[in-house]
Amino acid sequence: MPQGQVSLTPNTKREDEGFGVIRAIDPKTLDKKWEFKMNDITWAGVLTTASDLVFGGGKEGYFFALDARTGALLWKAALGGQINSGPMSYAVDGKQYVTIAAGSALFAFALR
Numbered sequence: 001m002p003q004g005q006v007s008l009t010p011n012t013k014r015e016d017e018g019f020g021v022i023r024a025i026d027p028k029t030l031d032k033k034w035e036f037k038m039n040d041i042t043w044a045g046v047l048t049t050a051s052d053l054v055f056g057g058g059k060e061g062y063f064f065a066l067d068a069r070t071g072a073l074l075w076k077a078a079l080g081g082q083i084n085s086g087p088m089s090y091a092v093d094g095k096q097y098v099t100i101a102a103g104s105a106l107f108a109f110a111l112r
Contacts, residue, residue, distance in 0.1 A: 008061050008082060008103075011040040022046055022056050024071060034086030045086025051111075055098055057083030063100050063107065079107055088109065 013019075020038035025031070042058035049055075052068040062084055064076035079101015089098050095110040 007014065007026065008059075008080070013040070013062065020058055022054065022066065022071070024054075026070070036066055036071045036073065042101075043084045047087040047089060047096075049051060049089060049096075049098075053111075055087045055100070057100060059083070059089070063102065063109075077107075077109075079103070093097070 017050040018041060022031050022036045022038070024033040026033055026036075036056075038057045038058050038060070042056070044057050046056040048068055048112040049101055052067045052084055053074070054071075055063070056066070057063040057079070059082045061081055061083065062076045063079050065074045066072065067074055079100070079102035083100060083102045085101045087098050087100045089096060091097070098111060099106060099108045101107075
């Protein structure tokens with residue numbers, strides 16, 4: 001499967017054949033603090049906010065928010081296409097937004 005493919009494809013691999021993760025590593029000790037296991041590998045990046053949120057996504061088409069302190073899943077949405085890019089954040093009139101490209105579409109989400 002080519003890197004950056006936009007359409008969803010089923011992941012038929014077993015867990016022992018590979019999977020993706022987002023990991024938090026302590027920069028002082030290099031100890032792993034937490035790990036969020038994903039169904040498949042990902043080409044996407046992550047975004048961390050000052051309010052301790054981590055946003056990410058992957059080839060399975062989910063865009064999600066994690067608690068930056070614990071790695072707990074806080075929210076996820078199925079966007080209908082692979083997520084192969086990193087999310088970005090911006091503000092308009094004091095309201096923060098997070099955007100992500102999935103498949104051939106761009107999605108924007110307002111933060112509380």
